[in-house]
Amino acid sequence: xxxxxxxxxxxxxxxxxxxxxxxxxxxxxxxxxxxxxxxxxxxxxxxxxxxxxxxxxxxxxxxxxxxxxxxxxxxxxxxxxxxxxxxxxxxxxxxxxxxxxxxxxxxxxxxxxxxxxxxxxxxxxxxxxxxxxxxxxxxxxxxxxxxxxxxxxxxxxxxxxxxxxxxxxxxxxxxxxxxxxxxxxxxxxxxxxxxxxxxxxxxxxxxxxxxxxxxxxxxxxxxxxxxxxxxxxxxxxxxxxxxxxxxxxxxxxxxxxxxxxxx
Amino acid sequence: xxxxxxxxxxxxxxxxxxxxxxxxxxxxxxxxxxxxxxxxxxxxxxxxxxxxxxxxxxxxxxxxxxxxxxxxxxxxxxxxxxxxxxxxxxxxxxxxxxxxxxxxxxxxxxxxxxxxxxxxxxxxxxxxxxxxxxxxxxxxxxxxxxxxxxxxxxxxxxxxxxxxxxxxxxxxxxxxxxxxxxxxxxxxxxxxxxxxxxxxxxxxxxxxxxxxxxxxxxxxxxxxxxxxxxxxxxxxxxxxxxxxxxxxxxxxxxxxxxxxxxxxxxxxxxxxxxxxxxxxxxxxxxxxxxxxxxxxxxxxxxxxxxxxxxxxxx
Numbered sequence: 001x002x003x004x005x006x007x008x009x010x011x012x013x014x015x016x017x018x019x020x021x022x023x024x025x026x027x028x029x030x031x032x033x034x035x036x037x038x039x040x041x042x043x044x045x046x047x048x049x050x051x052x053x054x055x056x057x058x059x060x061x062x063x064x065x066x067x068x069x070x071x072x073x074x075x076x077x078x079x080x081x082x083x084x085x086x087x088x089x090x091x092x093x094x095x096x097x098x099x100x101x102x103x104x105x106x107x108x109x110x111x112x113x114x115x116x117x118x119x120x121x122x123x124x125x126x127x128x129x130x131x132x133x134x135x136x137x138x139x140x141x142x143x144x145x146x147x148x149x150x151x152x153x154x155x156x157x158x159x160x161x162x163x164x165x166x167x168x169x170x171x172x173x174x175x176x177x178x179x180x181x182x183x184x185x186x187x188x189x190x191x192x193x194x195x196x197x198x199x200x201x202x203x204x205x206x207x208x209x210x211x212x213x214x215x216x217x218x219x220x221x222x223x224x225x226x227x228x229x230x231x232x233x234x235x236x237x238x239x240x241x242x243x244x245x246x247x248x249x250x251x252x253x254x255x256x257x258x259x260x261x262x263x
Numbered sequence: 264x265x266x267x268x269x270x271x272x273x274x275x276x277x278x279x280x281x282x283x284x285x286x287x288x289x290x291x292x293x294x295x296x297x298x299x300x301x302x303x304x305x306x307x308x309x310x311x312x313x314x315x316x317x318x319x320x321x322x323x324x325x326x327x328x329x330x331x332x333x334x335x336x337x338x339x340x341x342x343x344x345x346x347x348x349x350x351x352x353x354x355x356x357x358x359x360x361x362x363x364x365x366x367x368x369x370x371x372x373x374x375x376x377x378x379x380x381x382x383x384x385x386x387x388x389x390x391x392x393x394x395x396x397x398x399x400x401x402x403x404x405x406x407x408x409x410x411x412x413x414x415x416x417x418x419x420x421x422x423x424x425x426x427x428x429x430x431x432x433x434x435x436x437x438x439x440x441x442x443x444x445x446x447x448x449x450x451x452x453x454x455x456x457x458x459x460x461x462x463x464x465x466x467x468x469x470x471x472x473x474x475x476x477x478x479x480x481x482x483x484x485x486x487x488x489x490x491x492x493x494x495x496x497x498x499x500x501x502x503x504x505x506x507x508x509x510x511x512x513x514x515x516x517x518x519x520x521x522x523x524x525x526x527x528x529x530x531x532x533x534x535x536x537x538x539x540x541x542x543x544x545x546x547x548x549x550x551x552x553x554x555x556x557x558x559x560x561x562x563x564x565x566x567x568x569x570x571x572x573x574x575x576x577x
Contacts, residue, residue: 090351093351
């Protein structure tokens, strides 16, 4: 018995990640609607709005490349939000307590669904990029640009997963956790979603877009799709994501330590 | 690490000054079968949650197998098996997958985890359902799977929080049989909570009765019945009204009197001596019971008596 008594963080994390992946695969409804909405964004906005890229503010950019980040980022939010949803389910049906009663790493319990969410998000993003490629996407920064976009998406997903896990562990019920995902709307739409900053009419929306971290993510992705290698948008994008991750992961870690040691 | 449990002056107060456990102390020796008996809301589940590292106590010392729960919760988790009242099971995974996963978390290799899962599925008679998602299991099957999950790492101490509540008799008997076997054959220490007197009576070596966060009586089943030192005189009448009148008339006779519909039970120190006087008093009121008998107290009687005494004190 004694040789078994070595808890292994890596094994625990693998076990929890595998379990989350199985759960996602057996419940296609977890990811299919989210993927469809993202592709819907891509097709509808590209189909309906691509004419406006004739405007001088677009500087000759292809509208597909302009709108693609919106589709990618919205898919990422859905994928990352799944991590929180998975934990809420465990909390609600009591399986979470069963896991807490094992000597497994507490961090691994929370990390498993997050890693699975990241993998889901990665596959979704690649799928969206492949579809965009067949629609005629050209990446100015080449293959390296695609890698940058994937990294940005993962960073963003991690930040959102931290947020969704934090909310889940704090509220411990599905409705509240679901309500928490509504930040999706301001994050996606109060930004340079459809047109460049210069073309935004309302002053309040300009202010919102400046504050909204998503704006810097969109700009970073657009720079590699449209302009090639430009340092500033990328630096800003990665900095904003690093900052967001620091905040939301701290939030989720604090929530997790409260949830696992109830007073 | 042995199989003992030591609890000293355990107190748990929740926010808003809700006192769930108000100073509970007890000891369970290795290999002993100990039952915590009490009504809903007595503090049984809270005590189990504290003893099993899920909830932190407000104050008090707890040693599980000689290890302090507050200081080394992880060491405690390696040695205990816990079946909680609300069985939490991931509905998407199959029974086999859940047991294998549980085994992996307890440090089994993949191969060993598979072997253990097969053993346990046979033990709890779930072989036929092993490849089905647990969401499709019946209540009894879930409880059996939960027991299997609890036993994965062959724990020295088992905590079972109302393991048979809501089960039909055949499932209940199956669970009883298995926990008896674990205690007798494998020497597993068992801490069981229950609201069923019959269950405690049938299974436990020793019982503590808990009510409103305090232990009100402790001992072996026989001791409890004896220390009560009471006989129960049971009178059954034809009509509830007769029983009602009788309970008023006989109010001063015994220490304690209980009435439910046609039945009146009087707890008294010496039942046989009191009988003639009792019959005379009933005669005067022209009350004649359908049946009358004197019996040594059952565990039910002990339970009713100690919880009533507590009410009187408050």
